[in-house]
Amino acid sequence: MAGVTPSTTLVYHRASLEPTLRRTPYRRWRPALEFVVALVLFFLIQALFTAVFLFTSFGIGVDMEWLYSLIIDPDLGTNPVNMAFFYGAIALSGIAAFIAAWLGGRRPRALLSVTGRIRWRIVRLSLLLIGVPPALALVVDAIIHRGIPAPLDGTFWVSAAICVSLIPLQCAAEELVFRGSLPQALGAWIRSPWVVYAISLPLFVFGHTYSAGGLVSVAVFAAFTSLLVHRTGGLEAAIVLHSVNNMSLAYADFAGITELIDVSNRPLVSAAAYLLQYAGALVVLVVLARYAPRTPGPPPGWFPGPGWYAGWPAVATRLGAGQPQIAHKPFHRPPKQHGGVVKRPIAEVPEHFARNQPNNP
Numbered sequence: 006m007a008g009v010t011p012s013t014t015l016v017y018h019r020a021s022l023e024p025t026l027r028r029t030p031y032r033r034w035r036p037a038l039e040f041v042v043a044l045v046l047f048f049l050i051q052a053l054f055t056a057v058f059l060f061t062s063f064g065i066g067v068d069m070e071w072l073y074s075l076i077i078d079p080d081l082g083t084n085p086v087n088m089a090f091f092y093g094a095i096a097l098s099g100i101a102a103f104i105a106a107w108l109g110g111r112r113p114r115a116l117l118s119v120t121g122r123i124r125w126r127i128v129r130l131s132l133l134l135i136g137v138p139p140a141l142a143l144v145v146d147a148i149i150h151r152g153i154p155a156p157l158d159g160t161f162w163v164s165a166a167i168c169v170s171l172i173p174l175q176c177a178a179e180e181l182v183f184r185g186s187l188p189q190a191l192g193a194w195i196r197s198p199w200v201v202y203a204i205s206l207p208l209f210v211f212g213h214t215y216s217a218g219g220l221v222s223v224a225v226f227a228a229f230t231s232l233l234v235h236r237t238g239g240l241e242a243a244i245v246l247h248s249v250n251n252m253s254l255a256y257a258d259f260a261g262i263t264e265l266i267d268v269s270n271r272p273l274v275s276a277a278a279y280l281l282q283y284a285g286a287l288v289v290l291v292v293l294a295r296y297a298p299r300t301p302g303p304p305p306g307w308f309p310g311p312g313w314y315a316g317w318p319a320v321a322t323r324l325g326a327g328q329p330q331i332a333h334k335p336f337h338r339p340p341k342q343h344g345g346v347v348k349r350p351i352a353e354v355p356e357h358f359a360r361n362q363p364n365n366p
Contacts, residue, residue: 017118017119017188017192017198018192020111026112028111028112031110031193035193038109039108042108042109043101043190046104046105048098050094050097051095084160085160085163088167088168088171088255089171092167092175093171095179096174096175102186103116106189116181116185118241131242132245134292135242135245135246135249136248143275150271154262160259164255168252168256173244177247177248179247180244180247183227184234187208188205188234191204202231202235205231206231209227210224229283232290236293237293242293246282253282254275
C-alpha cells in the first residue's frame with residue numbers, strides 16, 4: 006500500500022525466513038521437517054534415556070521394587086533419584102531443537118533470539134526481576150521459622166544441587182522446543198504470532214500429566230512465556246521464568262514445605278513466591294516494551310537509572326532494499342592513501358571543516 010512503511014523489525018517466530026539465520030535457502034517444505042523432527046526427537050531422546058537408565062539399573066542388580074519406590078511412585082521432587090531421572094531426561098532432549106533447526110536448513114543459534122545469540126543483559130535483568138524476589142521470600146520464610154521442615158542432611162543438599170544444575174537445563178530444553186523450534190517452524194507459513202503460539206501451546210500443555218486444574222495453570226504459564234518470547238524477541242526471559250518457577254516448586258517439595266499444606270499456612274509462602282515470579286515477569290514486559298518486536302531501538306531507560314540500557318544489542322532488521330542482515334555497529338571504511346596524502350571520503354569530512362574551505366573553481 007502506498008505511503009505505508011513496512012516494518013523493519015524481525016519478529017522471533019518469523020526467523021525461519023531470515024536469510025542471515027539460515028544455512029541453506031528457504032524451501033516451503035523445510036519448516037514441516039523441522040516441526041516433525043523436533044517433536045519426535047524430543048520424546049525419542051527421553052525414551053532412550055529411560056531405556057538406558059533401566060538397563061543400567063538392572064545390570065547392577067536393582068529390582069523393580071526399588072525403581073518403583075524411588076522413581077515411579079513418588080511425586081517429582083521428593084528425592085534426588087526421582088529428580089535426576091525426570092529432569093535429566095528432559096534436559097538432554099533439548100538437543101532435539103538444535104538438530105531439527107539444522108536439518109531444516111537453519112542456523113541453530115537462531116533459536117536463541119532474533120540476534121542469533123544469547124543477550125546476557127536480558128538474562129541479568131530477568132534474573133533480577135523474576136528470580137530475586139521469590140528467592141528472598143523463601144529466605145525470609147526460613148529465617149522467620151528458624152529453618153525448614155526437612156533435615157539439612159545429604160539428601161537435602163544433593164536435591165538442592167540437582168535443583169540448581171538440572172532444572173535450568175530442563176526448562177531451557179522445553180523452551181527451545183515449544184517456544185523456539187515449533188513457533189519458528191510454523192512462523193514460516195503463518196504471519197500472526199498469536200496463531201503460531203496458540204498452535205504450539207496445547208502441545209506443551211498436554212505433555213504434562215496433571216489434573217484439569219494443573220493443566221489450566223500450565224496453559225496460563227505457556228501463554229505468558231509465549232508473550233515474553235514474542236515481546237523480547239528471544240527465549241532468555243522465558244527460560245528464566247520457567248527455571249525460577251520449577252526450582253521454587255521443587256524446593257517446596259524437597260524442603261518439606263508442601264507436606265504442611267493441611268496443617269500450616271507456611272505453604273502460602275511458596276504461593277507468594279509463585280506470584281512474585283509473574284509480577285517480575287510483568288515488569289520485564291514493561292521495561293522491554295519498546296525493545297522488540299515493535300522497534301529495534303533500545304528499551305526505556307527509567308529503570309534502574311538513566312542510560313542503564315547502554316550497549317543493548319539491536320534486533321535483526323531489514324536494512325534498505327537489499328538483503329536482510331543482522332544489525333551491527335556502523336562500519337567505517339578506513340581512509341585511502343594516495344602518495345602519502347590521506348584522502349577521506351566526502352561523507353567523512355567534518356561539516357565545519359568543509360564550510361570553512363574556499364570554493365575551488
